[in-house]
Amino acid sequence: MPVVTLHWGELERMVGKSRDEILSKLPMLGCDIERIGDEHIDVEFFPNRPDLYSVEGVARALRGFLDIELGYKHYEVKEADWKIFVDESVLDVRPRIVGCVVRNLKIDDEVIRSLMEVQEDLHWTIGRNRRKMAIGVHDLSKINFPLCYKGVDKNFSFIPLDFDEVMTIEEIFKKHPKGKEYGFILEGKDRFPMIVDSKNEAISFPPIINAEKTRVTENTTDLFIDVTGFDENVDKALNIISTMLADRGGRLECVEIHYPSRVTKTPNLKAKEMEIEKNEVYSLLGFKLNDDEIKRALERMRFGVEVNDKIKVKIPPYRADIMHEWDIIEDIAIGYGYDRIEPEYPATNTIGSTHPWNEIRDLVKEIMIGLGFMEVITFTLTNERVQYEYLRRKAEGYTKLMHPLTTDHTIVRTDILPKLLELLSYNKHHIMPQKIFEVGDVVVNDVNKLRVAACITHSKANFNEIRSVVQAFMRELDLTWDVVESEDDAFIDGRRADIIVDEKKIGVFGEVHPEVLENFELTMPVVAFEIDLTETFDSGELL
């Protein structure tokens, strides 16, 4: 989630309240305050509210939330003669484009910084790292309208931003930092999206880089903004940027987009409307609010509201998150104030029950602790080396991660014993004897199994000792069992036994093989057992 840096001076000026008042209310608007500094405050806003990724957006929301300026804010877009022609050749590469002209801006460092930050945050969130949507900001005076948005081949060349030489698209991918960073989005294409002006000079190569010639400077007063992509996310981003610049005092003018088969005008800053049943509000929130409370709450959240039989809501054009009436009902709750809602324990009457899986776990814990073993818990993530090679076992039925982060964690464990031996190897310096156990999940063929494993280590640990434990354990579980010579190479031949119940192997015990001990750098004898409990118990429903 993006962290937005809000400078106190700017924020206080735009909101019209002191930092203390702002600080006391901000968290209740919906955000996590990361850091409070003297100069600025770093705030993490939620990904559903990209309109709050700029100081302008936050100020607008806070002015409502602090009762300074309530309700819907209208944004005027002047008709104008700016045109973009969309060529057929770009439609299967990056089909959508929208634009806006913003005039009479006072561009200073503050505005440039704010623009760059919001652009970056929108690219990451709505744009999914520029894949779905990318924004270009240009100095209007450097552009000769009308523009053409078209597909070009890799030899098309222009001077990209931050360079002073003409480069082909191919060269940009290889040499330009942005080309290297975002080239993957256009990988495998033979045509590339390009916005050119009436002199066929490039102004932008979306979603990679603008042309140097339209660079925004301190002398810029009028901006042209383009947003390209695939779907309505381009409109959402444009609305957020254009309203934010309008809040800075910019005058918005619309741009006509001429597709081969239709013409649209952007930005479209008309409010969408939605009607909500009051009962739906009462039902979702669990309590009744009167009409005034609903109206007030929504106005504080900057919606336009009429409450009659139904609630008629005008949704501000910068709100990208309203998919459903419940999204508005949440805003009623926020505008009303979460802190004003009286919590009530629900009357829902049901009978509780434990899951058999955990019943077995608890039972096994009781037995093992009674036998003097200390419970440990370990990671279920592990690797082939520890699980199989170290144990001299064959790897079978394990779940492998596609993109492990470290070589330590590449698979999910199929056995607990290796984890216990690993644990003992970290605890050699502690007083002997050590008796530990873990009862928990392993994953075999992508399905969870419940296992218990235990280890005893001290200078005289031997087969007899672990057999006594297994005898006691099986006695407590009231299981008729038998042993056969095991072939498990983790143990010493002739001192290893498979545990058989109903002619099925459910576990193994014995003296751990010296080579295994060496692999774990253990210097004391270890005896151990591991038993699968899912084989002999009904362990309940696994979803």
Add this chain to the structure above:
Amino acid sequence: MLSPFEIKLLKSLEVGKEYPISEAARVSELSKDAVLKAAYLLEQKGFCKVKEIVTKRYTLTNEGLQYLKDGLPEERLIELLKKKNNLSEIEKEMGKKELGIALGWLRKKNVIKLSDGKVELIKDVDFKEKDALNLISKGSFDIPKDILKNLIKRKLVEEEEEKEIIIKVLKKPDVELREVITDLTPEILLNRDWKDKEFLKYDIKIPSKDVFTAKVHPYERIIRECRKIFLEMGFVEIKGNYVQTSFWNFDALFQPQDHPARDMQDTFYLNKYVELDEKLVKKVKETHENGWITGSTGWGGKWDINKAKQLVLRTHTTAITIHYLAKNPNPPVKAFCIDRVYRREAIDATHLPEFDQLEGVVLDKDVGFKHLLGLLKEFFLKMGFEDVRFRPGYFPYTEPSVEPEVYVEDLGWVELGGAGVFRKEVVEPFGIKGKVLAWGLGIGRLAMLRLGMKDLRRLYLPDIGWLREFPAIKR
């Protein structure tokens, strides 16, 4: 309190009398070691005095022994002088060496006079030295010091020093000295010997050897506590596999297929795909694309079933909750799950690639957001957090969403998990009838607060020493 040895010793010795240790051992029928140990203990308690005395012993040398038998040279010379006084004859008789000794000694004592090779006896003499040798040979040392000194000088007698420990009882305890019991043995019980005896009182302040408790892991204790709370509140415990389809982990929860949380950056994917139930999938697909009949706009674009088929290590237990609700769509339902989840995160003190998550859901017709807050308040109160407050939050599958915070001494308000009402886009494709109140939190966070831990890695790679020291209840 006196030990049995001390009592035995005290009983067998007389007050005021000095006993060498061997004597005390004989009288008390204890070993010398036991006597010595008991005597020192008694001395500390003021019942007796232990002192070391040095006595001198004298023994005859071989020469001394011979003179005792044959007589001292001077004695023999006197005897011979009584018969004759020619020195050369006497020399033949006595030998030159002895004659020399005898002459020297007698002249020094002015007993004889020498002239012209003749010896003249001047006066009579008694031989105290001879008597002394005699006495020494018999073990008596009651001999004048000058004579002893003389004998030692003449190397007829050797002096030895002998150290001896002497015990003197100063007083006996006022109370009757009774034998006490140290180890209570089966014999004592059988014979009822304990009846009129006292037990030796031990120094209870001396620490004994450490033994270690076999016990439940402290973290499991917290999980147990959470389970108990849910069960008390009437929730059904549910359980699911660690490996889930992307469908249950993401799509069923209305997470768009291009959502950053679904990136392989954050999720452990498996290179495996499984078939899905077509009927379930169809409604979810439509809901994602256009909202279906949920009243939502949906995410737009195309929903790809192949992405839903891919297996993942579940990133949250909500994958299990939604699956359970899909199978049990009729209210009332209250269910919970506390289990392992996975995130593709680098390990540090507060981030682990796997951790446990707690999650509870209530499905009912007439419940709403304020009931969710009521549940959270009650749950945290049972967890021991008396002050709870609620802030707006965001989760892709809930609306409204809330971030509960609890007040912790020294830390202030601490965010503890998340909660919300499941979106219609989540419940309607599965025909879930009613509203679903859901909340969850990471147990690790709870453990850090409750166990005062600063490093979560400790939980899963336990140091046995730490586990041994960690109390069953942490105050």
